Amino acid sequence: MRSINPKDFTKATRGTSREINRQIVLTLIRTHQPVSRADLARLMETNRANITLLVKELLEEELVREGARGTLRVPGRKPTFLYINSGKGVAIGLDVRASRTFMMVTDSIGKQIGEIVSFPTRFEPGEFVASLGWQVRKALHEIGGPSSCDGIGIVFPGMVDRESGIVINAPKLGWKNVHLIEMLEKEFEGTEIHLENSGRACALSQIWSTRGDVNGQNDSVFVSVSDGVGVGVVINGELMRGKHNTAGEFGHVPLSIDGPLCSCGANGCWEAYISNLATLSRYFGRDISRRQPESIETVEFTIEDLITRARGGDSKALTALHSSARYLGLGLASVINAIDPSFIYIGGEITEAWDLIESHVREAVAERTLTRELGKTTIRIVPAIEYPRLRGAIALVTAPAFAAPKVA
Amino acid sequence: MRSINPKDFTKATRGTSREINRQIVLTLIRTHQPVSRADLARLMETNRANITLLVKELLEEELVREGARGTLRVPGRKPTFLYINSGKGVAIGLDVRASRTFMMVTDSIGKQIGEIVSFPTRFEPGEFVASLGWQVRKALHEIGGPSSCDGIGIVFPGMVDRESGIVINAPKLGWKNVHLIEMLEKEFEGTEIHLENSGRACALSQIWSTRGDVNGQNDSVFVSVSDGVGVGVVINGELMRGKHNTAGEFGHVPLSIDGPLCSCGANGCWEAYISNLATLSRYFGRDISRRQPESIETVEFTIEDLITRARGGDSKALTALHSSARYLGLGLASVINAIDPSFIYIGGEITEAWDLIESHVREAVAERTLTRELGKTTIRIVPAIEYPRLRGAIALVTAPAFAAPKVA
DNA sequence: GTAATATGTTAAGACACTTAACAAATTGTT
DNA sequence: AACAATTTGTTAAGTGTCTTAACATATTAC
Helix, strand or coil, X not given: CECCCCCCCCCCCCCHHHHHHHHHHHHHHHHHCCEEHHHHHHHHCCCHHXXXXXXXXXXXXXXXXXXXXXXXXXXXXXCEEEEECCCCEEEEEEEECCCEEEEEEEECCCCXXXXXXXXXXXXXXXXXXXXXXHHHHHHHHHHCCCXXXXXXEEEECCEEECCCCEEEEECCCCEEEECHHHHHHHHCCCCCEEEXXXXXXXXXXXXXXXXXXXXXXCCEEEEEECCCEEEEEEECCEECCCCCCCCCCHHHCECECCCCECCCCCXXXXXXXXXXXXXXXXXXXXXXXXCCHHHHHHCCCCXXXXXXXXXXXXXXXXXXXXXXXXXXXXXXXXXXXXXXXXEEEEEEHHHHHHHHHHHHHHHHHHHHCCCHHHHCCEEEECCHHHXXXXXXXXXXXXXXXXXXXXXX | CECCCCCCCCCCCCCHHHHHHHHHHHHHHHHHCCEXXXXXXXXXXXXXXXXXXXXXXXXXXXXXXXXXXXCCCCCCCCCEEEEECCCCEEEEEEEECCCEEEEEEEECCCCEEEEEEEEECCCCHHHHHHHHHHHHHHHHHXXXXXXXXXXXXXXXXXXEECCCCEXXXXXXXXXXXXXXXXXXXXXXXXXXXXXXXXXXXXXXXHHCCCCCCCCCCCCEEEEEECCCEEEEEEECCEECCCCCCCCCCHHHCECECCCCECCCCCECEHHHHHCHHHHHHHHHCCCCCCCCHHHHHHCCCCHHHHHHHHHCCCHHHHHHHHHHHHHHHHHHHHHHHHHCCCEEEEEEHHHHHHHHHHHHHHHHHHHHCCCHHHHCCEXXXXXXXXXXXXXXXXXXXXXXXXXXXXCC
């Protein structure tokens, strides 16, 4: 039950119904393709005539294309299959991380083109922008063809204001209040640039996935455990962004207000207990979380190494993982109590060790959730191979075309 | 940017535009009344013809009524004022608290009728339902007239599943998994009963308020500090309910996982630091939080008394309040980091001491919020005299008529 | 080759917003 | 008192979109 904001609403016009149904048709083609007009009519519980008219318009706009005829096992005319016309342009996704930046090129519905490439991340904003420009132009050139670029989505490890395009704080890179979009718009003249925080982008990747078991979930939370802890919250099929576009910072909700110092300056944040650095610190029995960002590339022992050791029988490594698992679960319990989502997704390097830690996580979740039902909230691992950050970056570009229109 | 759920969407029909605009008109009349058709046309940026047709329908349905003619300071025909037709039925709101239950009767847009009455809360479910039945019938009889009852909204201090109508856990009353709605529906045959948690209900009271400074805020959080800590989160003008209808339990997000024992069984919940009992315990220097519910009525020293003493110069009382204020602020910082709302509302007895504690709260908020902007999030006190719980209970009954239709 | 069946299109109807013209009511001026 | 100017509210014709019904198209089974 939503209240209508009397100061900011959208009235319905003659074309509103069409606009709504048009987006529904697009969504259904995207998630069900290949699909026939008759199928769409059944899915939407409307008549074929209406679908014909809606699709005719989408065909004229070249958003949709007709493909091969399908087959039927029963007598009757064969259906004409419809597809999203994804050949018009390409989307570019960039995942900026402390050590390297990853790049993915896709068609306009997010289907990967070519290989994912990566290059070192420059820490000086000017150099950073220039290197991005060079890499993106190179990738576009390699693809060749007349494809235009629909837009560039950039995922950043830190606090960003998507609307103003400012990187508010990215401790991993040592950036504060950098007006990144402005610089990028000069570099990529005429191309739309989208900026988003990594936790929220990961959540986007799930909202806009076409995987059957994933889509159709209105409320979910993505927790990305990496150098930091990023969280994206989805409410009502929409990413929670907040007044200052900084919503979702569950990583800095405390487990203990006088716990270990966090990179944000406060004590006892969840992040300070479960980030990769926290786990490594626990293993080495010392505080390695306060290094300068410049030195990150020189650290040779990673969380992956720790997981390998744990699998190899290193009981100290296993203990460090179990400890992080417990804190992960305790924090997840807070998220569950606060949001009560249908799904929790977890991404990050630690998911590689899920078989080692799952029981510890679940136990801690059950311990602090308020009801038994909440304790059983589905937790799904998103492995690195699914590239949730990059897919989220791509969604920033490709999703708007499929979004629900704002009404009432 | 909302994604359309391909498994659960609402297509637009011929009547969808009308439905949307009809709800907008109702909302605008509710929030702007008295208001003329010409005013509505200006507010909606549409033509008067459309408004005439929309209003004609609402007049025929007796949802809206015409009133006196307005005046103009310029030449021209005088406007006909429109009002929500609130005389058709009454709504009943019940605020169940550990010691007493409060009852308010309003017209169908939430305007109070008569006085607020209260009666002792029975702890045995059967007796509880019977006493409610008796009190409600008495109130309806006293009002007299042909008014029918539009519905009853009940606000409960504990975890409730609004949809199934089950009180999952109300430690203050000692209830667990009581199917309250079922019992109440037998008692009030034919009348709609709505059940909600007190924190969420308070949030509803703000969403559906017609106060100019309050409405028009899409994202807000209501924190109700009383015997327990109830939180209601509003996202996009809609109360966040969650998969199991238990969303918003920020009261049990920890400040320190090995802090004091909370009524929920876990350690260090926010509630265990800032509930009235926690503040009183701090004052008395002992743990009085683990009493049996039956004895609550016999406790003569309340948080109000403590505030009075603090004002009277009792430095121990003031210290206890300041301590709670600090913890309140630290927890609020988590809420702000997680949700980034436009507004935070605070209700409960402790608001009586706001002038004594505000600076301490704000300081703690600033200390743990991630950006300076977040630290400046507006905090508004809702005094007890505004009866947010009761207004929320009423909103449960009166709001659905004004809600935005579900589309796409 | 024909009947049965499913897909997709077309045309007429119904419904709601939109535009334009008009009636109604009021104020200010001559 | 008559008239112009102005605002409110209504009516009628127009346009866009969903809806219904009929029809053409294409395929399978007999």
